[in-house]
Amino acid sequence: MRQLEKWTDWLCDRRVGPVSAGVASVLLYCLTQIVVMALLSHIAGTGVGVDDSEQLMEMRFLAAGYGSSQPPLYTWLAMLAASLVGTSVLALKIVKYGLLAAGLAAYFTAIRRLGYSNRAAAAGMFGVLLFPQIFWEMQHALTHSVAIFCFTSVLLLALVEVEKRRSAVAYAFFGLATAAAMLSKYNIVIFLAALFLASLSLRETREAIFDRRFLISVAIAIVACLPTFHWNITHPDDFLAHSGGFGAGQGDSLLEAATLALRGLGNAILNFAALPIAIITVAFFLVARKTATTPQPARWSEKLFWRTIAFALLVTLVVVLAGGITQFRDRWVLPVFVLLPAALAMRFDAIGERGRKTQGTIVFVGAVLAVLVLPLSWYMHLHGGDSRGSIVRMDYRSLYDQINADGPVSTVVSSWFWVGNLRLVNADLIVLDDEIPDFARSIREPAVLVLTDDREPSSDVFEEMAKAGYGMDTVHRTVDVPQAFGFPPRKVTITRLLKKAAQ
Secondary structure (H helix, E strand, O other), X not given: OHHHHHHHHHHHHOEEOOEEHHHHHHHHHHHHHHHHHHHHHHHHOOOOOHHHHHHHHHOOOOOOOOOOOOOOHHHHHHHHHHHHHOOOHHHHXXXXXHHHHHHHHHHHHHHHHOOOOHHHHHHHHHHHOOOHHHHHHHHHOOOXXXXXXXXHHHHHHHHHHHHHHOOHHHHHHHHHHHHHXXXXXXXXXXXXXXXXXXXXXXXXXXXXXXXXXXXXXXXXXXXXXXXXXXXXXXXXXXXXXXXXXXXXXXXXOHHHHHHHHHHHHHHHHHHHHHHHHHHHHHHHHHOOOOXXXXXXXXXXHHHHHHHHHHHHHHHHHHHHHHHOOOOOOHHHHHHHHOOHHHHHHHHHHOOHHHHHHHXXXXXXXXXXXXXXXXXXXXXXXXXXXXXXXHHHHEOHHHHHHHHOOOOOOOEEEOOOHHHHHHHHOOXXXXXXXXXXXXXXXXXXXXXXXXXXXXXXXXXXXXXXXXXXXXXEEEEEEEEEEOEHHHOOOEEEEEEEXXXXXXX
């Protein structure tokens, strides 16, 4: 037990060269994941999961938007990584874990720059790792949610710099951080609105907003986001492609719809935040026997964080009720609670020894959870799941060879983006599903349609093919694609696409 306490104290208070030991550990952790996952995929010959395979489809070309109701920044970063190390699992993991590491480091730095202790900053950073969606779900799935965490943390750091320096450079940094957050995931609007309202409620931050140099931030954010905003306006169907997933319009009356909305939101909040709140609460009461000191009053920064959380909850509630949203995913409330670990760590800094011990417990539990997740994340990376995640096990080299058995193919079309894994075999291959914008203009012949034996509907891709003027050959082949780890082969149907004669 004494050694565990020493390890925790080392993470909280020590340094590795110029870097905090806690931050150095996080950087090493993310580097380990990048290297190990890339090596495992290379050795086992497996693909990647659903979210990463979607990126493989999209990162073939640079655009202001890519559809799927998601902004483009993550794909731009994936393209940059691929230009350096090639279209590979390594490129995908560099982006994901690079963003996670940068977000955690920015989170830590922001708390320190606000004048709180190194232990408080470590507790805030490791407290973020108590969220299941971050310490687990981001490890084996998700893309844009990783980006929104990263750039929300960078935005927080930029706000601190504005408050401390009030220089044109600081305001420019804030504008760039705001744009990066907006181009990461659109639900960041909730966080931005809440942060703005909370900032107006405090004298220290209100003065920063009313400073004329704040226009620098606004101008830079607008200019950086303008191409994507224009793309969304000119591609409304692609921009709103997943709007049906909100479950709007359910319920036979306003009261029933509101009940469904509140229940859905409550479940999302519970699933997202219950575990860290429970862990932190238990940690606090475990040290309740320590001598209590008179808590210090909250500083402006702590007030800002708590008010931002409160306003984010309020804004979310208004949006949910006004939009009739009844279906939620846990990760959608990340912008609401992303500041919660920091706010609690700041409060613990103000209550003496009890707070210090609680901070240490948070760091310990967060670090242990991250370590325990390592082998599980490697397993999921190679094995996938029993449903859509099973696509990682397919032998895409074998599938690629069978697709090209009758001659080279330039374009592969499918009903969903599992087929993006083929670009790990041939980076020049054009891979499309019905959600890729400008579907018709993207096809290069020879082209084939590839469908798996799953429950994904094919009607949408048939419709896109018809719009593009393509039909299916009457002859098709059904092939067996081997899978790793002794799983039975997957049946895949391959059909040549033929250009219809002009009417």
